[in-house]
Amino acid sequence: MTASTKHRVVVGLSGGVDSAVTAYLLKKQGHEVVGIFMKNWEDDDDSEYCSSNIDFVDAAAVADVIGIEIEHVNFAADYKDRVFAEFLREYQAGRTPNPDVLCNAEIKFKAFLDHAMRLGAEKIATGHYARVRQNQTSGLFELLKGLDPSKDQSYFLHRLNQAQLAKTLFPVGELHKTEVRRIAEDIGLPNAKKKDSTGICFIGERPFREFLNRYISHAPGPILDDRGRKLGQHVGLSFYTLGQRQGLGIGGVKEKGAQRGGGAHEPWFVARKDLEKNTLRVVQGHDHPWLLSHHLVAQDVSWCAGQAPVQGAYAAKTRYRQQDAACRLEAVPEGFALAFPEAQWAVTPGQSAVLYDGDVCLGGGVIQSAVSD
Secondary structure (H helix, E strand, C coil): CCCCCCCEEEEECCCCHHHHHHHHHHHHCCCEEEEEEEECCCCCCCCCCCCHHHHHHHHHHHHHHHCCEEEEEECHHHHHHHHHHHHHHHHHCCCCCCHHHHHHHHHHHHHHHHHHHHCCCCEEECCCCEEEEECCCCCCEEEEECCCCCCCCHHHHCCCCHHHHHCEECHHHHCCHHHHHHHHHHCCCCCCCCCCCCCCCCCCCCCHHHHHHCCCCCCCEEEEECCCCEEEEECCHHHCCCCCCCCCCCCCCCCCCCCCCCCCCCCEEEEEEECCCCEEEEEECCCCHHHEEEEEEEEEEEECCCCCCCCEEEEEECCCCCCCEEEEEEEECCEEEEEEEEEEECCCECEEEEEEECCEEEEEEEEEEEEEC
8 A cells, every 4th residue: 555545444443552543543644534443242241340331432532532433333243153152162172262363353354344344444454463565476465463573463363364454454563562652642542551451352351260150061070190190170171271370279299208399399280181081181390291292283274365375484373472483384184284393382272373484474273283292
């Protein structure tokens, strides 16, 4: 897009500072900007944890200061069908899904994009820390990491396709978070100092186990260590994720004649979930072999370019905020496999494996299995 091209842009205003500055920057560039506040969850609007009403007030205040229209749109039914139902299915199957990835693919860049197009928009914009560019050689649109490495959100956006990327702008992806907050303060945005939301969109800041309890059936069962010794009882396999060390409710096992301080007090980590036997397996020590994997297989694959990259050397993330890890991409039926020269920690089925070529996010898939060596 050249600087002189002016568009009708619909911005997803969440009530946070990133989307507020996004709207401001686009208006400043001369685009015709309209704000939309997406309501995605309404099961417990009156709960102390649900911030939707406060967020809408903040979004409306931002729109007022910037001088743009704002519309309140309810996507709760879409969200429940397309995101939440899948989230529950994955948890019931013993996996740990990433609802933010699903929400971006199904709501923000599908339901919201469709709605914006009906309003006559040529582009949509959100406050994500990522970038889009058109490759001059291939003509394809590419998803790039945000310039602020501590805030990059390309991991959550890796399921975006060519049609979605062609219509999307990410203005704050070109900035560092400190700069975004400075702009917000300079122009007097009422939410300039609002803290970033950390919760999954529909859970907010509420205790996760308490939330899941309302929707998922659960059967307690034994917690065993790697030698088969019973250490306690779990409250339901869905409530645990690989690599978890908090909230296990188990003490150590003291060997007869064990030396004091001889590793007996190392923390315990969730390492495996045996659904058939309803058993949680835990190990002691961060670098236990059960927690380390050199290979993974991913399915439900989505590539930004519309086709798989050639097999070979790339980098990947198997969880958000992880450093890129060198890997080799191999094709397998219905998905792809990654081989890592350096073992990866707590690779978790249900999470996304996302592939990178330098700053370019190529896409990824849902981790089905990982092999501990």
